[in-house]
Amino acid sequence: MKEREKIVVSGLVMLMLLAWLGFPLHHSHRFAGSFWGGVFGVSGAVLMLVPLAYLIVKRNRKLKQAVTKHVSMRTLLAWHIYAGVLGPILVIVHSGHKYDSLLGIALTAMTLLVVVSGFIGRYLMSGFAKEIKAKKAMLSDLETAYDQSVVELGSDPVTAQSLRPFAGFFTRLSASFFLSEPQQESRRATRDALTLVRLAESIADVEYAIATHEDFKKWFGKWLKFHIVISFVLYGLMLVHVYYAVYFGLRWFE
Template structure:
């Protein structure tokens, strides 16, 4: 997704995340059942049903084979994101900041959780994956340099049997940019070893984040299923009580 598109999505997302707090300042008990309230509610519900198209195209081979040739999955994903987040914003306006019924509260909470988890997965997961690949390549190079420097140190003069006492301090100052890398083999080994250790720690952290994002994807799917079930229940209850009111 291009930078300006990302900016638009993040901006609408920020409005959505903070808009639900409007009930602290404003409440309109009658808006949800009014004509304009119904317009916002129906429009929001329709827009939030459209994201299912991406799920069907991606998961059903029959549809993927025929539709993806004309409209790419990336385009479907963009539609999935835009309609989902705009639909959620319209649905939040539909509430009029009136959170009274358990069904309405649960539906709003599920909707916000689906949007938040989806945005996190869309924008943070790619950065983690790319950064992981770069660091794995860098780690291979660093290990090769470390092996080479270690071999040079073993072949050094007979008086150099180990690392000098100041090696750790030198390596730390080099890592902070206060000194340039020392010329002696022991110092080079120390700097490279600390660099390899830092990369390995960073990679382990990224692996932990990948497992966390995998759990986030599972949560996104489960909460989405719950959200659509609550949405159907909300629509049915609205029709039922609406017909009773008309009668």
């Protein structure tokens, strides 16, 4: 379900970007003030308010309890996602690619930024939590295998002693060159030592990957705050746009 949602939303985001990039080929000064331009503008603005409603419900505990009796948060999130992409598409169509005013340019730029930042946060950065969980499970398996190898190698103090020179970081990297794969089955101790070194390398690699993903996860929290802040900036610009549209004469439904 989530994979299908990702494909659909990705297509809608691409459609939005293509609609925005159409301004070199199409430019209409009067479409935004026409009847259909007004329909697209009002419809897009209403849809863009749905994510705001989702944010309010999510942050207000009492309201959340009341709403989730009828609609699940997962459904509300789906509405948030689709409305948050469809609304900007309609708004860009409403503009008629008329980017003459500073307000219009700022409003269009913030609309694109909010949608793209939301897409990145939802489908790219949120995947790090899943990756961390999978890598921690892998790390647990590697550590179990490592502990078993240590126990097996403990019965051979001579071989265990031979591994001490490779305890450091750089010496561990060169261990595979000195502990070559044994050719005879009787060289089991050497084979166990080589397995132990390789397990240690794998554990180090997975631990580094987990640490990197944890850093990205922290950035995801900051990214979410950034997305919320620019969303409110967008709503502020929308209010200014609507105010001036009414102030200078509402011609949409003439």
